Amino acid sequence: MLKPLKPSKPNNLFIWIAVGVLILAGIITLIISFSNANAEEDAIIAAQTNAAETVAAQQLTLQAASPTMTPTLETPTPSLTPTLFVTNTLPVLVSPTTSTGGTGGGSGAVGCDNSVFVSDVTIPDKTAMTPGQTFTKTWRLQNNGTCPWTTSYSVTFLSGSQMNGAATPLTVAVQPGQSGDVSVNLVAPSTAGTALGYWRLSNASGIQFGTSFYVEIVVGASGATATTGVATATTGAPASTATFTPEPTATTETPDD
Template sequence: MNDGFYLSIRYIIFLFSTLFLMIALAACNIPSGSPAASLDLTALAQTAEIQLTQIAASLAATLNQNVTQPAVTPTPIILTPTPSLQNTGTAFPAEIPCDRAGAGSMLDVTYPDDSRLLPGQQFTKIWRLVNRGSCTWNRNYQVVWFSGDRLGVSPSQPLPGKVEPGESVDIAVDMLAPQQPGLYTSYWMLRNPEGKLFGIGPGGNAPFWARIQVIAIYTSTPTATPTTTPTPITLASGRFDLGLGEWVDLDLGELSGDEEKADIRLIQTDEGSIWVEVFGNAGLMIFGEVQPSVNDCRSAIFSTNRIGVESIPEGTFLCYRTNQGLSGSLRVVSISPSPLTIRFDFLTWAIP
């Protein structure tokens, strides 16, 4: 800014010098004897230049005092370090829990969902599970009923043996179909020795289940006319007490030690459940609380599987078929726990 100012001053001085020079030249043309001829024009021009220079210097000093250069404040440069990506190492998988199960290649080995069964039919449900945990299963682990319909003969039972992590195991539970037709679902889980429940699924806490359909048994009773329906002839009837381990021949209503002649027997499993077991060509069907007729039992659909005693309370009627092919009916009169004895009324007709 000061250099430009001084250039301007010098330019003014140049102009004034030029002006005085022109005046001097003009003075040279003035006639002799004129008063102006006695003046020293060169000295006058030098004097004017010196005075103008002094004025310009004074003016520059004054301007330097009044004009202040603005202070330039340097802007600080802040360097923000960029965080470098550090190697956090290899991500390790989450720790495998001790107790966890998974579905096997075939979860429902027997009786898949919506299997059709007869009322009171005994069946064995088998699941195939895989040990997905880090702990070994043994007989201290149990399969237990969790919720839903209680189809199992026993609410819990131990696993069949040792199952290492990654191995599969078939878990079998004896079950009994209810008497009323309908859809039934029974949910089960595993339980470790500390009593903690676990199961299948992503979280290892989902139960596995058995789902069955109990079908209705419809019997067609022909229209009875005196000329076509003969009067049923009773072959044998009466009452007998059936003890644990004893056989009975329903053709005669007599206890028998000959298994070939026996129709039913009362047994107890290792788990403590009580069953009425069927032999040979004999069959049983739970009828209900109403006494069946001969036509009801002749057209019944019999099961050759055993029937749980818990499903035939006192007052229940059953239809049966003997080894000789004859039809009949039973009625549970009483059940005595000690010693275990079931009292039956029976009626065997002489017609098949």
């Protein structure tokens, strides 16, 4: 019977040597690969650094060549939109001024009823009269109010000597801005001396308004001759009148001393 052959030792040695060579070759290959990778990374970093330095140099060159520009901030101007406020203004009615009597002349008040003295039409101031003589005193007045004087308005006594005069209605209407003549029938006092009486217009409600106007006569002794100057004293009792007279000139009536 044959005995098996034993493997020779030199063959095993060659195998291990070959394995060792392969392992060493792999390690060397890995080392070379890592070295190449590091070299490539260093090259990339170097290239990026060079590019950044180039860009920075170009920017410095451009800044040196260009003038320095200082930015200016414009402050926006607010737009103002005008707002219109509408106020409802109610008209103010001013009541006519009420005089306490004693002076003639115009009233500057503004209102529905108002009047201003214009002139004496008959019986000038200090006209001579005999005791008990009847006469008609006529004044010219202007309507400087805003309401017409109707025939419901009248001439009414205010103060002083009434000389038997009574409230006398107007016979015609006087429109605002127009003038009218108003009259009252009077009787001279029975005693000698100066008689002075003040009168005033009243509206339909009996309220006096506007300027006051007066009549002034001088009563002489019984049997004396009456002189009237421009106007003549009349006997009897003619009807009271109020007539329209265009474009009057307003004056102030003040008794002479």
